[in-house]
Amino acid sequence: MKPSRRGFLGSVGVGAAGLAGAAGIAQAQLAPSRPQAAPADAEPFYGPHQAGITTPMQEQLYFASFDLAAKTRQDVVGLLRAWTEAAARLTAGLPASQAAPDPEKPPADSGEAAGLNPSRLTLTFGFGPDFFSLNGEDRYGIAARRPAALVDLQHFPGDELVAGQCGGALCVQACANDPQVAFHAVRELARIGYGAASLKWVQTGFSTANKTQGTPRNLLGFKDGTMNPSAATAAPVVWAGAEGPAWMTGGSYMVARRIRIALEHWDRMKLAFQEQTIGRQKASGAPLGGKTEFDTPDFAATDADGNPIIPETSHVRLAALVNNAGATILRRGYSYNDGANFVAERWPPWRQGIEYDSGLFFQAFQKDPRTGFIQLFEKMSRIDALNQFTTHTGSAIFACPQGVQPGRYIGQGLFEPA
């Protein structure tokens, strides 16, 4: 059921009355959250597709991967139902629960988002390989329904994966224009999931896409996303169709990769080298040999010596649709800044010291990772010149089910096929 604001306000009235005599220390309840919420500041939760995939990017990401501790299929369904109901409320700018405050119970909502707008919050749910079976055990009787497209990602050249930044049975991607709103949403879902789902790893990120007129820049200082499908062209790239299970029709597969970038090293490279690595001009974003950002890259063009203007190993050449038999993805990555820690570079400039643990939390959405991210990255992981500066430390894949309608719960078609 879609919680109505009227129902919520009603419950507040009950709460205030019920607590009137309660010891004088908790007369008040959390005020109706964000009463000034403008509809323009809330993203729709219900629909044929989950929000947060083709939704224009927000400023902040808080991504959480969970292990499942639920013992039974019924527990999992209960979790998904509770998460769906809470997500509908949270994305509308309401507290996670409409329970009346009770001084003798923990607050029904942790409260840090009270008074804030919805901030375009979206909550996107995904099921990882461990959701369907764990260590070969079919815990919830759904192992046979694991989609073929939800493959186990192979080890790619250069991977330096840290277990604590990989995998998971369930994911929640919270995106919002306010970090406190995104944090609050994950925190509430984790609270609701207590005992059934436990945090495995989390990742914050930020983007300027919501603030920049044109293509936003990543931490390399280059425009990032020039060749991304537009809202108009994304659908055939992103949404799974009749080729897979019905519950994934209108869903999408997410590949997430935590990519640390050696920014200090990159910053000491010549401008020309940076541009040859990317295959674009740093200032304008134009492909090398072109004049403006959206010029079609001329991969056949050569210089006076016969060398390609856009180098064979440049990032843009390897990522280009035209060079990848039609493989394509929707990128929806956020830069991350996880502080700084010790790194020893055993190569020039032989530097050692505290370096940024920063880079890109890359997220690709596609209808099938086998013809999307995997096809692209099998080549790029071997010869992309940018690999000199990047290290993939985290990796995960999730099947994000179709959108949800009022009264239903996320992934219902998986547990209750028509």
Add this chain to the structure above:
Amino acid sequence: MKPSRRGFLGSVGVGAAGLAGAAGIAQAQLAPSRPQAAPADAEPFYGPHQAGITTPMQEQLYFASFDLAAKTRQDVVGLLRAWTEAAARLTAGLPASQAAPDPEKPPADSGEAAGLNPSRLTLTFGFGPDFFSLNGEDRYGIAARRPAALVDLQHFPGDELVAGQCGGALCVQACANDPQVAFHAVRELARIGYGAASLKWVQTGFSTANKTQGTPRNLLGFKDGTMNPSAATAAPVVWAGAEGPAWMTGGSYMVARRIRIALEHWDRMKLAFQEQTIGRQKASGAPLGGKTEFDTPDFAATDADGNPIIPETSHVRLAALVNNAGATILRRGYSYNDGANFVAERWPPWRQGIEYDSGLFFQAFQKDPRTGFIQLFEKMSRIDALNQFTTHTGSAIFACPQGVQPGRYIGQGLFEPA
């Protein structure tokens, strides 16, 4: 000298001309940064006080502590001069350097803030104990000029300090409404400081103060800062005067404490217990026994059993000015979210698992820490009920010199007394 936008645009013209024949791969230069910058979006850099102290809080913090590798006093002065010039440019929304792009050199600016507004960026500099002497060595001939108020912080009860989150010779506090702008500013200053100053530790943070009409809420879900001095009353609390060295007149002392909060534990406490811990109502922010947020707490009020309505160990009672012989501080803290990691609670509810590494990066500014933070926290660290949920893992103190005038550099009065 204050760099003028006219001068900057002029240099771009020169750059474009000079590169016209340059191999076809770097014809363009970084476009004039953030041409749409509205004056209202830039905070003034020059003035009697450094910005970022009584400046209304921005949405994002990126704090960096540096060790000094500079060998000579001249090198330190050179660093401070270069940082001052860059800070004046960065806070105006300009690239760190006005050098013309040269394809054969690393870019003069890493570029990720190109196209973004100044976003109210402030850069606040501070000198830590290690600035004046390191391991007893007076490296720069200024040991005798260390202000008496720049004390070494003692070990407080409950401190669980991690070396990698403590201390430092120099700090840069970057605050802005955009995390990419704040990150960019620190990155550029670190680049400029290469060889003279090296990153020691960093901390990100966020606040909703810029978005909330009233007092913002912290991650405990409570309003935080109700008793903070207002812009009108902060001056006598914050700014050092004639009692110390001339270069600190109009400056301030910063105490920074990284406080991890056991949010999962807190979230499972009853509402009434949370309110007694803080001494305020969660929803309204009113002091217990009061009706609205700005009611004066009645510390003498007792209930029918003679117990104080505002408990003896409540946070608000211990922090209140009236209970601390006039000790007061300006709090300018940011919530932090550093992901999640493993915690084993060896007490009820005996939980172990992945928990948020989140809490508050507390910053106090005051004219003298001995009568400010230290006096307050000596008592609070012993008996504040909130200590059950908080752990101080980082600690640092810095003397933030007076503001800087055009043509001068930060801290100049320390090196060149009048």
